[in-house]
Amino acid sequence: MNEHLEQLTPQPLWRHFRTLCNTPRPSGHEAELVAILEQWAERHGLAHDRDDFGNLCIRKPATPGREAALGVILQGHLDMVAQANADHPHDFTRDPIETYVDDGWLRARHTTLGADNGLGVAAALAILEDEELVHGPLEALFTLEEESSMGGALHLAENWLEGGVLLNLDSEDRGEVFIGCAGGADVVVEAQLPTAKPNSDEVVVQLSLTGLVGGHSGIDIHRGRGNANRLLIRVLRALEAYDIRLVSYRGGTLRNAIPREAFATLMLPADEVKAAQSRVAALEQVLRGELAGVEENLTLTMTPLEASPDQALNAHASHMLLAALNVAPYGVERMSSTVPGVVETSNNLGVVSLDAGRFHLCALVRSLRDSAVEAIADRFRGLFDLIGARTRVENAYPGWTPAPDSALLARFRRLHRRHVGSEPAVKVIHAGLECGILAGKYPDLEMISFGPSIRGAHSPDERVELSSVEEFWELLRALVEDLASDAA
Structure with missing residues (x-):
């Protein structure tokens, strides 16, 4: 070949x-x-x-x-x-x-x-x-x-x-x-979150956010490209108005690549589906408008699923996880004051997953200063401590x-x-x-x-x-x- x-x-x-x-x-x-x-x-x-x-x-x-x-x-x-x-x-x-x-x-x-x-x-x-x-x-x-x-x-x-x-x-x-x-380091967050069985009036849907450009999590981090994890979490936060509960989530495959796609399975009351679909359609237009000229192929869809899962996060755990992810550090933290035009410190929310209540996050923090890497890692630790998750730093390099x-x-x-x-x-x-x-x-x-x-x-x-x-x-x-x- x-x-x-x-x-x-x-x-x-x-x-x-x-x-x-x-x-x-x-x-x-x-x-x-x-x-x-x-x-x-x-x-x-x-x-x-x-x-x-x-x-x-x-x-x-x-x-x-x-x-x-x-x-x-x-x-x-x-x-x-x-x-x-x-x-x-x-x-x-x-x-x-x-x-x-x-x-x-x-x-x-x-x-x-x-x-x-x-x-x-x-x-x-x-x-x-x-x-x-x-x-x-x-x-x-x-x-x-x-x-x-x-x-x-x-x-x-x-x-x-x-x-x-x-x-x-x-x-x-x-x-x-x-x-x-x-230099940089991986920040890994993990937790086993509480789940509950579906309610009789709940149905299952899948949210998909696809079509983003992606790119290198270091040299492209300042270019204003969409991060599928950040955007889909934002959509899920908006859908909390319809009493959603997360069943599963997967976004990104590598901590050093800006995520191009993310997918979430969720449950919500059957009588809220139509309103949620309308909200998703409106949010797609909002995101397209915000990222015009950068992400021309952004696609956000909501699709009903027939199979019903055995478990979903309970309402409190779902809300707390989405709240934490919504405020997690991401993107350019600081530009260098000594090397003009160069990003000094950044963080990529690279890989996020949820399956059967098992939550996993891997972010890659980069900086010209080792102290700044440590500071952002500690912000992750302090944030996810609030939902009972465990945070560790690994693969650090100077x-x-x-x-x-x-x-x-x-x-x-x-x-x-x-x-x-x-x-x-x-x-x-x-x-x-x-x-x-x-x-x-x-x-x-x-x-x-x-x-x-x-x-x-x-x-x-x-x-x-x-x-x-x-x-x-x-x-x-x-x-x-x-x-x-x-x-x-």
Whole structure:
């Protein structure tokens, strides 16, 4: 599948990306891809090993005469975000990604593309097999489970890597180079809430909110897009006027993706159904008006269900849960006062579910300040304590402190001016690059992050600009060769 990718340029990079598209690799399911890459390394006579967590490192000796050059680590993560449109059945553990070219961009049919971070991985592999490139000692570090927990970076072996500079290939904007990123943590809330049997006069309906754009919960959090959880909770709060009780709820599938869809099953008195339907229709128009120009495909529906559940939340529990969710922290908390235009602190209400009284919430809090992450986590704890829920913080990872005077950055800027003809924008990103974690384990490493232009990451609208991939490849080759020149 995806034979057309090998007709794109640069051909070596796209050939490797085809392998990635054809090999299922959602977070936690990277083993097949790791085995394929190990076999590839052996065929090319390259040393490779894994650390205890399973992260893979492939090594290539320096070009003869460049052994004294500073070693370069090319770094990316193997996993991808698994998101598909609700009406498109796709098993990310078995099915390949189907790609196509559309007006200068590469897209996937109804799913995430995996350009994040498949293109970085493909570029590193292409560098390793480039026999014309003059280079110092090379290491390609491929980490696991970045999208789900940063697990690979968090558990990366110390004293394992040998290089002196690290090129993170997980950025998403041509013409930009990143020197800092936000840290973050998952806030998980859970509770077993009291239920009661249906009343004789109650009927069951399903509310569906679909058609949102979604996106990356860090770099897109300030763009004013709708969050399906926030919007559907708002609708449910309005419907409390009709004595509803929640039966079940599911909204969002990943804590680092802005939820595009949410669904709630509820019970209400039969004689309130008509009024509730009218209210839902009116609320759909209200939400469409508020989000005009951003969410043009927002759809809100209420559908009667025939099967009656055995239990629903009792009236008090339903009301308290909706009240808590309605005021839960969400979105941009603060813009940075030191890095203009950059979000300092935010929170994504990513995954919410209710089933048989079991409530679960997972939010991803991001910040350039670790203290702000802790403060928002404590707000969740204080709020959900009021309904008897348990709150815990997990998968915390540090931010990456900018080093604007870095020699590596100066070198990249010089090469960017030479090859692209313009000065790159030096940026700090409101997302969880692995650089912060890696810097904690290897504090002497100089790092930068750059990549091609990717839009719609973490959603089925993900796409990459083909011309930006060519530019990214040229810059990467030039930088690796320039770093080796110090030993000439």
